[in-house]
Amino acid sequence: MHDDFLYKNRPPVREAFSKNLYQRLSRLESESLDLQKGKTMRRSLNRKNLTWEYALFTLVIATALILTISEPVRAKAWEWFRTIAGINVEEQSESPLTEIEEKDVEIYAVPTFALPAALENPPFQFDLPTWIPEGYVLDQNVAIAQSGSWVLLAWNGSNLSEIQMLVEREYTGYTIPTGTDSVEEVNVKGLPAILIVGSWNEQHQWDPSLGITLGWEEDGHFYRLIYAERESAHNTVKPIDTDRDTIIDQLIRMAESVQ
Amino acid sequence: MQKDLTTTKTKCAEENIDWDEVYTRLLPKIFHYFCYKVGDTAMAEELTAVTFEKAWMSRRNFHKSIGQIHAWMFGIARNVAVDYFRKNKIEISVEEMLELDSGNSVEDDVQSNLDFQTIVAILNRFSVRERDVIAMKYGAELSNREIAQLTKLSESNVGTILNRTVKKIRVEWEKSHA
Numbered sequence: 001m002h003d004d005f006l007y008k009n010r011p012p013v014r015e016a017f018s019k020n021l022y023q024r025l026s027r028l029e030s031e032s033l034d035l036q037k038g039k040t041m042r043r044s045l046n047r048k049n050l051t052w053e054y055a056l057f058t059l060v061i062a063t064a065l066i067l068t069i070s071e072p073v074r075a076k077a078w079e080w081f082r083t084i085a086g087i088n089v090e091e092q093s094e095s096p097l098t099e100i101e102e103k104d105v106e107i108y109a110v111p112t113f114a115l116p117a118a119l120e121n122p123p124f125q126f127d128l129p130t131w132i133p134e135g136y137v138l139d140q141n142v143a144i145a146q147s148g149s150w151v152l153l154a155w156n157g158s159n160l161s162e163i164q165m166l167v168e169r170e171y172t173g174y175t176i177p178t179g180t181d182s183v184e185e186v187n188v189k190g191l192p193a194i195l196i197v198g199s200w201n202e203q204h205q206w207d208p209s210l211g212i213t214l215g216w217e218e219d220g221h222f223y224r225l226i227y228a229e230r231e232s233a234h235n236t237v238k239p240i241d242t243d244r245d246t247i248i249d250q251l252i253r254m255a256e257s258v259q
Numbered sequence: 260m261q262k263d264l265t266t267t268k269t270k271c272a273e274e275n276i277d278w279d280e281v282y283t284r285l286l287p288k289i290f291h292y293f294c295y296k297v298g299d300t301a302m303a304e305e306l307t308a309v310t311f312e313k314a315w316m317s318r319r320n321f322h323k324s325i326g327q328i329h330a331w332m333f334g335i336a337r338n339v340a341v342d343y344f345r346k347n348k349i350e351i352s353v354e355e356m357l358e359l360d361s362g363n364s365v366e367d368d369v370q371s372n373l374d375f376q377t378i379v380a381i382l383n384r385f386s387v388r389e390r391d392v393i394a395m396k397y398g399a400e401l402s403n404r405e406i407a408q409l410t411k412l413s414e415s416n417v418g419t420i421l422n423r424t425v426k427k428i429r430v431e432w433e434k435s436h437a
Contacts, residue, residue, distance in 0.1 A: 006378065009374040010291045011303075021286070
């Protein structure tokens with residue numbers, strides 16, 4: 001292909017740069033060992049964490065969809081565009097994933113931290129609920145965006161149910177794509193909040209039985225409580241078995257207790 | 260070079276990875292990948308350092324089941340590049356950089372560096388996808404199959420893009436040396 005010039009003309013790696021970086025990595029090694037002796041920040045790859053990673057993967061995909069939904073998609077579904085409790089939503093019959101599959105969507109590994117360390121040094125100040133449904137245990141791993149713009153915690157229930165709490169530093173006005181007739185306004189602490197019933201399934205269709213999300217703004221932050229139930233195998237999200245009204249009541253009570 | 264990275268015995272035991280070998284083998288490839296991506300050797304060094312630091316700090320997360328070590332490393336490098344361009348909003352304008360360089364003494368630069376800047380300036384006229392594929396092929400020295408896996412393009416599509424883009428670059432390159 002006569003492409004030698006593309007190899008031959010590359011700048012050489014400076015020896016000083018190579019040596020300095022090598023030394024820096026060696027120093028990082030020492031610091032890493034010291035850190036492990038002090039507080040355990042690094043998680044082990046056990047089954048529970050696989051669930052956590054799946055949740056993170058789902059979140060990142062959802063966030064990518066929300067943030068990258070294209071202008072034509074917006075225009076096409078303009079009649080379904082609504083603002084509820086100050087949050088922009090777009091109700092549509094098909095997941096925007098089908099529209100953006102051709103785009104180059106990057107998937108990032110989200111850094112996770114041990115709960116005590118994360119709460120001790122959060123990227124921004126936020127509050128936790130003082131009430132959680134019976135049987136739920138706060139996961140000891142916390143995901144924090146590299147940008148510091150959001151934090152994700154989760155409570156795990158005994159029946160493979162989970163409640164994630166996503167706190168964004170602020171709501172930036174982006175649009176949340178949802179299924180048709182999936183959104184309604186409710187009250188949290190006497191103020192409007194958004195309730196989304198359902199989630200996108202693997203076939204890019206909205207399934208009203210796949211999850212429930214309650215979102216509201218408080219102290220400038222955007223809080224979301226996301227309820228889902230998972231299969232024991234493969235960690236896939238399954239239709240909710242629990243009574244829907246009970247879950248909604250619990251999410252609202254949990255949101256009311258954030259202080 | 261001292262052998263600290265391996266002798267600390269902190270490598271993932273079950274994977275038995277020789278990190279010294281990884282460092283020696285992949286440093287030039289990742290550096291050249293960033294050279295093609297950003298067109299600036301100083302910034303390429305910085306991004307290369309960030310990539311190795313990220314990889315080194317999360318090396319225990321690497322498992323052979325997720326692929327070859329170099330594919331894992333280049334996954335990190337691509338994310339570093341994405342972060343860089345997001346933070347900087349726009350890509351470095353190599354043409355602007357060349358204009359700035361033209362005010363300096365040409366004797367200060369080695370000819371090979373000028374030639375590379377010429378290539379980058381030519382490359383800067385191509386699409387992001389074409390530049391990315393070129394950076395992966397001629398910077399990172401990835402195979403067409405590896406590029407296809409990273410870009411979600413078909414292997415034949417990668418080959419076509421490379422063939423077409425290299426031809427165009429070569430025409431411009433020859434013009435600049437006529």
